[in-house]
Amino acid sequence: MRFTKMIGSTLGKPSLPGALIFDASRSGAKIRDLPGERLEFADTYPFLFPDATVRRQFLNGVTDSPARELYGEIPAAFPTVLGQVKMLPVNIGKRIDIALVTGGINDISPENVINPLLYTGRYIERYDGEIRRVVEDNVTSLLQAVRTRCPNAVVFYFGFYSAASYQSDPNKLRDLFKHEYNDDFKWWFNRYIYEMVNVNKMINEAQTRSEWFHGRWQYWTRRAINYMNADDIRRGPGVIFVPSRFSSSQAGFTQSSNLWDDYDFPTKDPAAAKRARLTPRSDERRNMQELIKLVILGGIWDGAEARARKEAAKLNAAINGPLTLKRNLTDFINGQNDAGTLLLESLSNEVHRIQHALIASMAHPNERGTLRYATEAVRKHFEHEAVRAKVAAETRGHRPVGPPGPLDHLLTRCNLRTVGRALAADITHLEIDAMTLIVKTAPNSARNLGMSASLGLVLADRAGGGTMTRSFLLTFVNYVNAVDVAAYDADPIGKPHPYLEPGTTNRLTTVTTSDKPIKLEDVIGAYLALGPDPWPTASAKIRRRYGRTWAPDSITLEVNGVRVKTVELFGSNFGPNSQIDLGWPEAVDREFFKPVARMHKVRRVRPLGKLQANPRLPGRRAL
Numbered sequence: 001m002r003f004t005k006m007i008g009s010t011l012g013k014p015s016l017p018g019a020l021i022f023d024a025s026r027s028g029a030k031i032r033d034l035p036g037e038r039l040e041f042a043d044t045y046p047f048l049f050p051d052a053t054v055r056r057q058f059l060n061g062v063t064d065s066p067a068r069e070l071y072g073e074i075p076a077a078f079p080t081v082l083g084q085v086k087m088l089p090v091n092i093g094k095r096i097d098i099a100l101v102t103g104g105i106n107d108i109s110p111e112n113v114i115n116p117l118l119y120t121g122r123y124i125e126r127y128d129g130e131i132r133r134v135v136e137d138n139v140t141s142l143l144q145a146v147r148t149r150c151p152n153a154v155v156f157y158f159g160f161y162s163a164a165s166y167q168s169d170p171n172k173l174r175d176l177f178k179h180e181y182n183d184d185f186k187w188w189f190n191r192y193i194y195e196m197v198n199v200n201k202m203i204n205e206a207q208t209r210s211e212w213f214h215g216r217w218q219y220w221t222r223r224a225i226n227y228m229n230a231d232d233i234r235r236g237p238g239v240i241f242v243p244s245r246f247s248s249s250q251a252g253f254t255q256s257s258n259l260w261d262d263y264d265f266p267t268k269d270p271a272a273a274k275r276a277r278l279t280p281r282s283d284e285r286r287n288m289q290e291l292i293k294l295v296i297l298g299g300i301w302d303g304a305e306a307r308a309r310k311e312a313a314k315l316n317a318a319i320n321g322p323l324t325l326k327r328n329l330t331d332f333i334n335g336q337n338d339a340g341t342l343l344l345e346s347l348s349n350e351v352h353r354i355q356h357a358l359i360a361s362m363a364h365p366n367e368r369g370t371l372r373y374a375t376e377a378v379r380k381h382f383e384h385e386a387v388r389a390k391v392a393a394e395t396r397g398h399r400p401v402g403p404p405g406p407l408d409h410l411l412t413r414c415n416l417r418t419v420g421r422a423l424a425a426d427i428t429h430l431e432i433d434a435m436t437l438i439v440k441t442a443p444n445s446a447r448n449l450g451m452s453a454s455l456g457l458v459l460a461d462r463a464g465g466g467t468m469t470r471s472f473l474l475t476f477v478n479y480v481n482a483v484d485v486a487a488y489d490a491d492p493i494g495k496p497h498p499y500l501e502p503g504t505t506n507r508l509t510t511v512t513t514s515d516k517p518i519k520l521e522d523v524i525g526a527y528l529a530l531g532p533d534p535w536p537t538a539s540a541k542i543r544r545r546y547g548r549t550w551a552p553d554s555i556t557l558e559v560n561g562v563r564v565k566t567v568e569l570f571g572s573n574f575g576p577n578s579q580i581d582l583g584w585p586e587a588v589d590r591e592f593f594k595p596v597a598r599m600h601k602v603r604r605v606r607p608l609g610k611l612q613a614n615p616r617l618p619g620r621r622a623l
Contacts, residue, residue: 004100006374011098011381022092024068024084027360028075031082031103031138033061041078044322044353045070045280071278073271075360077106085145093149098381101146102158104139104221110363113213114163116205123209124497128216135220143228147236154237154384156377157225159433159513160217161244163259163363164210165251166477172253173203176263201494204479208496210251212476215434215509218243222434223561229425230418238384238424242377243433243513246369258369260361269361279357281319281350288351291315295332295340295347309333312343325350391424410521414585415564429560432518436509436558437474437528442570443503446547450493451576452476452531453500455510458524458588467524469593470515474508474528475499485542492535493546500550525581525588528555533576550574557582 004020011018030037038059042049048066049055057063064083070076079087081103108131112118119126139157146155164173177199221241228239250258260269266276276282291311298305309332316329325346331339365373387407394405404412407427411417416429435455453474461468476496484490499506512518530550535542551573556566565584574580579593 003370003374006371007098007100007377010374010378018098021096022088024079024087026067026070026072026076026079026084027364028077028106029079029081029084029103030077030106031080031134031142032107033077033080037077041067041076043324045076046321046323047280071275073275073360074279074357081142082145085142085149088149090149094152096150096153099146099150099153099155100158100377101142101155103142104134105160105217107134107138108217110163110213114206114209116202116209120205121496124212127213131213131216132220135217135224139221140224140227143224143239144234147228147234147239151236154381155228155239156242156380157221157239158373158377159221159241159243160214161246161258161365161369162210162214162248162251164207164253165248166207166211167248168207168251168253169255170200170203172261173206174199176253177202200481201479204477205496208476208478211248212509215511218434218511218513219436219507219509219558219561225428226561229428230421231425232422235425238388239428240380240384241428241433242373242380243511244365244369245372245376245513245515247514250369250372252363256368258365258372259363260366261363263359263362265355265358267359267361269364269366271361272358275360276358279354280321282354282358284315284319285351285354287311287315287318288347288354292344292347292351295344298340309335322346322350387427387430388424391427395423414520414523414559416520416559416562429562430520432512432520432523433560434509435472435512435526436507436561438505438507438556438558439500440505440553440555441500441502442551442553445500445502445551446549447502448491448493448495448546449500449550450534450546450548451550453508454529454531455508456527456529456579456593457512457518458526458593459518460522460524462522470512470518471529472510472512474510486539489545491545492538492542523585525586526557526584527582527588527593528580529593530574530576530578548575550578552580555580555582557584559584 004023007018038061042055042059045067048069049058054066058066063086064079065087067076067078067083068087081101108127113123113127143155143157146153225239225241227234229235244258246258248254250256252259252261260267262268266272291308294304294308294311298308312329312333316326316333319326325343328339328343328346332343390407394407405423407430408417408423411423411426411429414429417423417426435457437453437455439453455472455474457470457472459468459470476499478494478496480492480494481490485492498504499508533548535546552569554566554568554570557564565582567580567582569580579590581587581590581593
């Protein structure tokens with residue numbers, strides 16, 4: 001069942017189920033296009049533009065309508081999500097009760113964020129600011145555009161998930177990397193393959209980057225939701241954040257994954273056959289791959305160049321684009337200088353596009369994941385309606401005198417109530433979706449601190465009585481080769497980023513939506529917990545290479561992107577297994593503090609074998 005039908009049939013009345021009245025969604029759509037992307041799209045799909053006028057309107061950004069004719073499961077930037085909103089007729093927009101919205105992830109290119117061969121060890125510096133910019137510029141603009149076009153709708157914005165986690169099978173991730181190296185022409189021509197690749201470290205960095213990206217994305221998008229709800233007009237009937245609520249054991253390449261993880265064709269998703277049939281030029285993919293080989297061999301084997309020109313002519317007659325590819329084919333057939341180099345590039349680009357269209361379901365929610373999203377959206381809807389009724393009762397007559405109502409009191413107690421703002425603006429914080437610690441470490445703190453850091457929440461256990469603790473890892477699970485540490489003086493901690501180091505300020509984000517919802521009313525206290533000494537029985541030589549004393553200057557706690565508490569700790573020192581009460585919403589007895597989040601062990605995998613080599617391709621070996 002389609003996602004929209006799952007939600008509509010549940011939210012509607014038995015005699016009058018919800019009806020989908022507009023859907024222009026597109027796999028791979030961006031909120032905004034970048035310079036050159038419109039021209040590239042028109043070049044790739046020229047058959048979508050019946051005349052020069054339509055093409056010019058598209059290139060000038062007047063309309064994205066031609067792109068809607070491409071099958072929606074074929075990944076492409078167009079129609080952009082803002083373009084989709086623009087297509088919604090105004091009179092229909094006013095009739096919409098619920099608007100389902102997502103977007104922004106493709107503006108970042110998540111495959112690059114988690115790719116361990118790009119900005120290795122420097123990904124936070126590279127992507128941290130870009131994530132914030134995309135959310136503040138694009139996601140916020142999208143939500144405002146939806147509110148303008150759908151003034152009477154409750155807007156649901158759907159969050160993201162971790163494509164891979166520390167519980168993802170490293171052997172499956174290894175096979176994915178091997179597949180990309182050996183079979184994907186785009187990886188060859190972009191020269192992503194290094195001379196030596198430590199596969200275990202590469203996989204660990206991909207897992208870490210995926211978890212980090214999920215935390216950062218949820219932090220900034222949650223702030224965008226706050227911005228929308230802060231103003232009466234932007235808020236309307238409400239703007240709701242809908243998390244995936246996928247746990248780390250349901251990320252990609254886990255035993256109970258909520259995502260499609262097929263990286264080779266044919267995939268198992270229900271749209272696979274139709275997507276393969278409707279992907280332009282998919283039936284010519286193998287001919288393109290063979291032509292690439294012939295062009296490369298043209299300067300090596302006698303007769304290959306003549307055969308390549310013959311096959312190029314056949315391909316040129318068979319395809320309807322991209323226009324650049326057809327021009328390069330023509331130039332190659334006519335024997336123009338350097339035509340082969342340009343042809344190889346355009347052929348590899350087109351093969352890459354087709355290959356990735358055929359496996360477009362990869363890292364998208366499967367049936368279980370789709371049902372989980374739909375279930376969460378329905379739950380959020382009914383809870384929102386119930387809370388709105390409580391807000392109406394609590395603010396009836398604007399309560400000019402007397403004590404605040406229960407919702408107002410709860411939000412004020414937790415420092416999540418903004419003075420002078422409507423109560424409806426702050427009720428989005430009645431559930432906790434993201435928590436963040438901004439940590440300033442003193443210059444005299446130990447270098448290369450070895451302990452992990454986790455955030456603990458003490459909660460009321462309404463089902464069993466008493467209290468319970470939820471713990472969230474703030475730092476990373478790092479790959480360290482114990483043999484290298486002992487024999488070759490390798491770093492015993494292996495941090496991919498200098499967190500909790502002397503003189504640094506770190507924003508440590510964590511997603512709190514991987515299990516049952518955390519209700520604000522259930523929160524008793526919060527604390528930061530340091531992990532154990534990672535090398536307690538190692539030699540003095542090893543123990544001298546990492547620190548075990550942390551000296552923080554201050555810790556600031558944010559809940560759903562709102563600063564609620566700062567703890568000044570100047571002059572304090574903490575060692576392994578220490579716990580620091582954050583005093584939010586109030587100080588709690590240390591008897592409630594529990595051990596830190598369980599650290600998942602980094603498992604080793606067998607190294608990749610030698611890559612398939614070709615005299616003209618950058619074959620490499622991996623260790």
